Amino acid sequence: MISMPPSERDLHAYVDHQLSDDDRRLVETFLASNPEISAQVRAWQQDAQQLRAALGGALQRPANPELDPALIRQRLKRQSRRHLASAAMLLIAVSIGGLSGWQAREMTLVSTQAPMTDAIQAYRLIAQQGMLPADYKVSDDGDMQGWLDRYFTKANRLPDLSGAGFKPVSGRLLSTEQGPAAMVVYEDPTGHKISFYVRPPGPRNYLLPRGSRSDGDLQAEYWSGAGYNYAMVSPSDTPTGQMLKQTAQF
Amino acid sequence: MPGVFLVHSVVTSQNFMNDIDEQLREIIPRLRRFAVSLTRNPSSADDLVQASLERALSSWSDKRPDGDLRAWLFSILYRQFLDAHRRSRRYARMLEFFTGRDDSQPSAERTVIAQSTLQAFDQLSTEQRALLLWVSVEGLTYKEVAEILGVPTGTVMSRLSRARQALRELSDGEITRPSLRRLK
Numbered sequence: 011m012i013s014m015p016p017s018e019r020d021l022h023a024y025v026d027h028q029l030s031d032d033d034r035r036l037v038e039t040f041l042a043s044n045p046e047i048s049a050q051v052r053a054w055q056q057d058a059q060q061l062r063a064a065l066g067g068a069l070q071r072p073a074n075p076e077l078d079p080a081l082i083r084q085r086l087k088r089q090s091r092r093h094l095a096s097a098a099m100l101l102i103a104v105s106i107g108g109l110s111g112w113q114a115r116e117m118t119l120v121s122t123q124a125p126m127t128d129a130i131q132a133y134r135l136i137a138q139q140g141m142l143p144a145d146y147k148v149s150d151d152g153d154m155q156g157w158l159d160r161y162f163t164k165a166n167r168l169p170d171l172s173g174a175g176f177k178p179v180s181g182r183l184l185s186t187e188q189g190p191a192a193m194v195v196y197e198d199p200t201g202h203k204i205s206f207y208v209r210p211p212g213p214r215n216y217l218l219p220r221g222s223r224s225d226g227d228l229q230a231e232y233w234s235g236a237g238y239n240y241a242m243v244s245p246s247d248t249p250t251g252q253m254l255k256q257t258a259q260f
Numbered sequence: 261m262p263g264v265f266l267v268h269s270v271v272t273s274q275n276f277m278n279d280i281d282e283q284l285r286e287i288i289p290r291l292r293r294f295a296v297s298l299t300r301n302p303s304s305a306d307d308l309v310q311a312s313l314e315r316a317l318s319s320w321s322d323k324r325p326d327g328d329l330r331a332w333l334f335s336i337l338y339r340q341f342l343d344a345h346r347r348s349r350r351y352a353r354m355l356e357f358f359t360g361r362d363d364s365q366p367s368a369e370r371t372v373i374a375q376s377t378l379q380a381f382d383q384l385s386t387e388q389r390a391l392l393l394w395v396s397v398e399g400l401t402y403k404e405v406a407e408i409l410g411v412p413t414g415t416v417m418s419r420l421s422r423a424r425q426a427l428r429e430l431s432d433g434e435i436t437r438p439s440l441r442r443l444k
Binding site: 019021023026027028053057058060061063064065068069070071073074076077078079080082083085086114238 | 269277281285288289290292296297299302304306309310313314317318337376377378379392393395396397398401402414418420421424427431436
């Protein structure tokens with residue numbers, strides 16, 4: 011049994027239907043003769059009602075088949091090894107304006123085997139799967155080089171691929187084990203994508219001889235210069251990939 | 261005949277899982293709504309729900325408490341969100357250090373007068389949004405909320421009271437105070 015006059019907690023419990031029937035009646039009697047407190051309680055009730063109404067629509071969204079328990083169960087069975095990927099998924103879940111790139115740190119936990127694996131993973135996440143929003147987009151008068159220079163002073167210039175029809179369209183900052191990285195996506199009019207990736211060589215100052223390698227359906231050209239490591243990633247076995255391979259200088 | 265028993269137990273466990281999946285399907289729209297209220301972004305929200313369902317299904321047998329299934333799933337999702345949020349805040353701080361600018365300053369947009377309950381709600385802190393959704397919208401008991409947050413029931417009540425007061429002030433059209441500013 012609550013005591014009279016009701017405490018603020020009792021009033022909240024009243025609003026939330028968490029009082030026993032007897033206590034509820036007590037509070038109602040009290041409110042009937044205390045208009046000021048009664049108005050306060052009514053305001054809380056109205057806020058709660060409005061919140062329920064406002065959030066009601068969120069229950070009506072069309073089902074997302076990806077979230078079906080049976081499917082998730084199957085996936086779990088198949089991919090007990092996919093811990094890293096689901097960690098990345100989860101990290102992407104937190105979108106804080108333009109600053110949501112911490113997952114790249116996780117991506118690079120597996121990146122020590124082959125050079126610039128993080129560049130390839132970033133390409134998959136950003137250019138292929140579109141999972142991360144861009145931090146910077148080139149508008150009509152946009153200056154991608156200027157954007158990049160804010161973060162990587164004196165780094166190699168962005169390569170000019172306009173001869174092949176590719177223009178820089180968006181940039182994204184990432185956090186990696188080796189330090190902050192940036193990826194610039196180039197696109198041609200038909201939607202083919204090439205990425206330019208730059209980051210510090212890491213604590214061990216691991217500089218790269220110029221090289222090239224394939225990873226699945228992607229290929230990376232990589233090199234070092236001006237204190238950073240670079241990679242350009244594109245789908246292999248495409249005219250774009252061939253073009254990159256033949257471009258001697260970036 | 262061991263074979264018969266084997267068949268029987270496979271069928272039972274299949275039914276059991278179908279039953280669980282049915283219960284989950286009913287709750288998923290609520291999880292998605294909760295995730296949207298935390299992330300403020302529908303597609304991020306679904307990623308969060310998916311990660312939470314994976315977590316729930318893989319720890320079902322040893323972790324699932326007897327109580328309300330919804331409350332248990334809310335608590336998994338909330339913790340996953342907080343973990344990811346902490347990581348991204350670290351990232352934001354790193355970036356701030358790196359770029360020498362502070363993107364977490366309140367923008368004009370964030371200090372506008374809240375014109376609707378939903379806008380007011382969106383300006384509350386993560387925990388306040390979660391509390392109001394659990395109690396006012398989902399109707400969880402104070403005890404269930406206390407278990408999710410790992411705090412005494414009395415603490416839930418005083419935090420709820422503050423959340424309500426904050427929502428009230430914001431809905432009344434008061435300018436957002438810095439302490440109520442959207443947390444990044």
